Amino acid sequence: MSPVCFAPDSGGGGGASTPAPWGETKVVGARLPRVDAYERVSGSAVYTLDLQLPGMLHAAIVRCPHAHARVKRIDTAKAETMPGVRGVLTGESPGAAIPWYQGREGPLSLLFDPHCRHEGEEVAAVAADTALQAHDAARAVVVEYEELPFVVDPDKALAPDAPKVHDWGNLLGQPRVTTRGDVAAGFAAADAVVEMTFRTPVQMHTPMEVHVSVAQWDGDRLTVWDSTQGVYAIREALAGALKLPLASVRVVGHYMGGGFGSKLELGKYTVIAALLARRLGRPVKAALTREETFLVAGNRPSNVITLKAGAKRDGALTALEARLSGPVGAYPTSAVSAYQIGDLYTCPNVKFETTNILIHAGKARPFRAPGFPSCNWALEQVVDTLAEKLGLDPVELRLKNIPTVSQLNDNAPYTSTGLARCLTEGAVAFGWTEARRRPKTAGHLRRGVGVAAGMWGYGGDPNATAIVTLYADGSVNLNTGASDLGTGTKTVLAMVVAEELGVAPDRIQVEHADTATTKFAPSSGGSQTVLVNSPAVRAAAIEVKRQVLEIAARQLDKPVGDLAVADGAVVVAGAGGKRVPFSELKGLGERRMLVGVGMRHPHPEGKLALPFAAQFAEVEVDTRSGAVRVLRVLAAQDSGRVMNRLTFNNQVFGGVVQGLGFALTEERVLDRATGKMVNANWHDYKVPTMLDSPAEAECLPIDPHDTECNTVGAKGLGEPAHIPAATAIANAIHDAVGVRPLEAPVTPARLVALLAAQERKG
Amino acid sequence: MARKPRDNEHTCPHGVSRRGFLGSLGAGAVAAATLGRPGETAPPEVADAVEPSKVTLLVNGRRHRLLVEPRWTLLHVLRERLGLTGSKPGCERGECGACTVLIDGVPRYACLTLALEAEGHEVTTIEGLMRGEELGPTQQAFAAEDAFQCGYCTPGQIMAAEGLLRAKPAPTVAEIRLGMSGNLCRCGAYPHIVKAVRRAAEARKGGGR
Ligand code: FES
Ligand code: FES
Numbered sequence: 027m028s029p030v031c032f033a034p035d036s037g038g039g040g041g042a043s044t045p046a047p048w049g050e051t052k053v054v055g056a057r058l059p060r061v062d063a064y065e066r067v068s069g070s071a072v073y074t075l076d077l078q079l080p081g082m083l084h085a086a087i088v089r090c091p092h093a094h095a096r097v098k099r100i101d102t103a104k105a106e107t108m109p110g111v112r113g114v115l116t117g118e119s120p121g122a123a124i125p126w127y128q129g130r131e132g133p134l135s136l137l138f139d140p141h142c143r144h145e146g147e148e149v150a151a152v153a154a155d156t157a158l159q160a161h162d163a164a165r166a167v168v169v170e171y172e173e174l175p176f177v178v179d180p181d182k183a184l185a186p187d188a189p190k191v192h193d194w195g196n197l198l199g200q201p202r203v204t205t206r207g208d209v210a211a212g213f214a215a216a217d218a219v220v221e222m223t224f225r226t227p228v229q230m231h232t233p234m235e236v237h238v239s240v241a242q243w244d245g246d247r248l249t250v251w252d253s254t255q256g257v258y259a260i261r262e263a264l265a266g267a268l269k270l271p272l273a274s275v276r277v278v279g280h281y282m283g284g285g286f287g288s289k290l291e292l293g294k295y296t297v298i299a300a301l302l303a304r305r306l307g308r309p310v311k312a313a314l315t316r317e318e319t320f321l322v323a324g325n326r327p328s329n330v331i332t333l334k335a336g337a338k339r340d341g342a343l344t345a346l347e348a349r350l351s352g353p354v355g356a357y358p359t360s361a362v363s364a365y366q367i368g369d370l371y372t373c374p375n376v377k378f379e380t381t382n383i384l385i386h387a388g389k390a391r392p393f394r395a396p397g398f399p400s401c402n403w404a405l406e407q408v409v410d411t412l413a414e415k416l417g418l419d420p421v422e423l424r425l426k427n428i429p430t431v432s433q434l435n436d437n438a439p440y441t442s443t444g445l446a447r448c449l450t451e452g453a454v455a456f457g458w459t460e461a462r463r464r465p466k467t468a469g470h471l472r473r474g475v476g477v478a479a480g481m482w483g484y485g486g487d488p489n490a491t492a493i494v495t496l497y498a499d500g501s502v503n504l505n506t507g508a509s510d511l512g513t514g515t516k517t518v519l520a521m522v523v524a525e526e527l528g529v530a531p532d533r534i535q536v537e538h539a540d541t542a543t544t545k546f547a548p549s550s551g552g553s554q555t556v557l558v559n560s561p562a563v564r565a566a567a568i569e570v571k572r573q574v575l576e577i578a579a580r581q582l583d584k585p586v587g588d589l590a591v592a593d594g595a596v597v598v599a600g601a602g603g604k605r606v607p608f609s610e611l612k613g614l615g616e617r618r619m620l621v622g623v624g625m626r627h628p629h630p631e632g633k634l635a636l637p638f639a640a641q642f643a644e645v646e647v648d649t650r651s652g653a654v655r656v657l658r659v660l661a662a663q664d665s666g667r668v669m670n671r672l673t674f675n676n677q678v679f680g681g682v683v684q685g686l687g688f689a690l691t692e693e694r695v696l697d698r699a700t701g702k703m704v705n706a707n708w709h710d711y712k713v714p715t716m717l718d719s720p721a722e723a724e725c726l727p728i729d730p731h732d733t734e735c736n737t738v739g740a741k742g743l744g745e746p747a748h749i750p751a752a753t754a755i756a757n758a759i760h761d762a763v764g765v766r767p768l769e770a771p772v773t774p775a776r777l778v779a780l781l782a783a784q785e786r787k788g
Numbered sequence: 789m790a791r792k793p794r795d796n797e798h799t800c801p802h803g804v805s806r807r808g809f810l811g812s813l814g815a816g817a818v819a820a821a822t823l824g825r826p827g828e829t830a831p832p833e834v835a836d837a838v839e840p841s842k843v844t845l846l847v848n849g850r851r852h853r854l855l856v857e858p859r860w861t862l863l864h865v866l867r868e869r870l871g872l873t874g875s876k877p878g879c880e881r882g883e884c885g886a887c888t889v890l891i892d893g894v895p896r897y898a899c900l901t902l903a904l905e906a907e908g909h910e911v912t913t914i915e916g917l918m919r920g921e922e923l924g925p926t927q928q929a930f931a932a933e934d935a936f937q938c939g940y941c942t943p944g945q946i947m948a949a950e951g952l953l954r955a956k957p958a959p960t961v962a963e964i965r966l967g968m969s970g971n972l973c974r975c976g977a978y979p980h981i982v983k984a985v986r987r988a989a990e991a992r993k994g995g996g997r
Contacts, residue, residue, distance in 0.1 A: 059934055060931075062939075063930075063931035065939075066931075066942055067923060067927040067928075067939075067942060067943075067946060068874070068918060069873070069875070069914035069915050070874070072873065073940060075877065076873035078873075109838070156868070158860075158864075231974075232974055233938070234884065234886055234941045234972070234973070234974050235938070235940045236878075281939065282938065283876070283940030283941075284937070284938040511937075512936070512937030512975050513937065514934075676934050676937060677937065679977070679979045679980070680976035680977060681976070682976070683976030684976055707881065707883060708878075708879050708883035708972065709881075713972050715969045715970075716964075716973075716978045716981065717966065719978040719979070721961070723979045
């Protein structure tokens, strides 16, 4: 592992080894309120949607109201003369013929493509003095469409006579088959075999802040404020779309109101804002309406998963065979992930086939652990069913199959796995055995408990650079390109600096997520932010510390080895040791600042660092109405070191609540007759409220003290907190009422139907 | 366009034709427009949807005289005219609560309240909970309990909590869950929000406002 911290002025020398893992920490791991809590609770934090620039115009976008149509004519005459209107943009406008969505043989679409392949595709845009005027004018743009036949039902999209989304048809690539061992032999050797088909919903991200950008030009230089998860990714895509050098594009993304994966990629609204701003010579804000976010800002695709599993009497899995398919929408991306089928449990014989289908609907985007919750919904219910068939405790069966290596990655060992501990210690903390022993009540309110395990399959980008600067007065600047989506990134990274440099977190200012003023960090997504950036920040802080100690050693005439930093000062070892505050270090005063640049260490070679989880839920089912209440949840999470116990818990509960939505309430509904979304709003698309969320939620961190995963010992958290949550609820429903909820969300209507069918069967 | 402010607190002081509304507004504002007193039959005076009207708004203790379009929501005026961007738009149709403010001490969706309707009422926004540069007790409780993630729903959550605690200084957990259920948090910070509201109730016992 190569040393990766250096300072421009360090003149070679020190700081040249991988830092030892932390032992006891003082700051890291504490329950520390966020460094930006004041801004967020005072209302003074400026989100992109809040931004007001002098002379700023507002854009509104004309969208295709049909699932599939061809634009025949656009008449902007009336719109152009409406009050406040400054400009109208169509595909004919100079510079607007920008290719969009890359296919194998070139671009598949345009910024304003006359061939509209889903409801909501962009047709034209208007800029006006106010947002209301812009929307008025957008409504006044007359567009003549030729409506075309469409297919929005993935079950029908592969039929030979289905209307085609693209020339080649509706199959994206070929179904991919992955095989290990011999599944037929595995099933033959099994004592119990289970096969079931599951359906999961299209879930919408709907972050609270809509997707929004503000664009401003200064000569050839473009600055874009964007509600994004990754300023560097947006800059690259934006520079590509506008054919600008990277150095001419600045993307800033400070406060942002949630993303969950839907704000990773460049949106057309951003390019529209930039084009209008260039044409009109004024800054332009382009914000989607809430309804628009449902149509064009991504979704988690529905999945149909058929899974067959076999196990020995003792619970050891012998074979897993699965077919997974899902709709990507109208443009390529991925709809399914079989990762957990291949890797969550030890199983010698595995085969799975994945199919991605095109339909006339908005393109999917990654949504918190893309593919994983849907796959988990199938896998963990099948495993539960096997346990039932074999008369085993579901926890026991899972424990029988815990891997220490990644079978999907040539059996590379994990740097650590706390999966077994998540299950056993989680079960104890939840009171699993007692809860399962409780006799079932006979009335219409039935209680049940369920468990589900899960894992996440991405270990993070190996690249990130951070800069730590110590000023003469002892205050510190932490410079990182990372976005803080609300996960507490700024706070956690400041805590890393505080830990290494012995300064109070409130002496640290965080400069982040701005391509002009910070260095590269990968997008905040895939649970990589903390584990990628913390090691870079730590390296930078260690480098500053090295310089501080060198300066202090000269001033105090002591060997560096006798010195340490604490509480904003250099401390000499030994009882009653002298203490020199940073602000009294002469060398620091002369140089004005000490700068440390830190880069991330490479991933450990030949090993994988991944997080694991097991979650437990107790539900109450009303058999008369089919309503499910989640009474309590316990989430046992192996995400390595807990960086901040307060934000850790919070993020885990957030994952659980979103899982609850997946399990019980959330589902995009497309009208079969028109292909249009009928619930593109928060009234009809049900995001869990506080009343839906579990009354009791407990988070149990399982820290395996991983000294190999990276130099801070943390693994990912955002996704694994969400992955098993829905399935734990499904298994609890089964425990309560004895029916298998194969289809999510388990709405009252669906559950009542299942109960009625159960009754008919007797 | 003629306008005649009325005394009745619950009636839009400026008559606006329902049709003019429907022509220019989303469903949310239509719902707001129908708040008129039941049984009131006098034909409304008709204001053009975009013809500006004078209005005086009392926001966070300060009086603002403004020219507003009748269709402008209170949220729009707070953010775009008064620069008070603490109140957030989430849906602008009464579904999320991100825009919650207090009107005469009661939590209201500012996106479902027309600016004209707010005349004669006391409007309090998140900025109005500050004591100078210090956080108010409810804000402090949200910070201490980490009762947010992205923080975008937070001003609305805090205003809802503030309204709840003004009406019910010592709410039970069940009352908190019910009282806060008009505010979505997509980040799912609900467990911490419950803790924050309880903490705020404690803090306010000792004479917090
Ligand atoms: S913005 Fe007012 S309720 Fe959503
Ligand atoms: S904190 Fe993000 S929506 Fe509530």
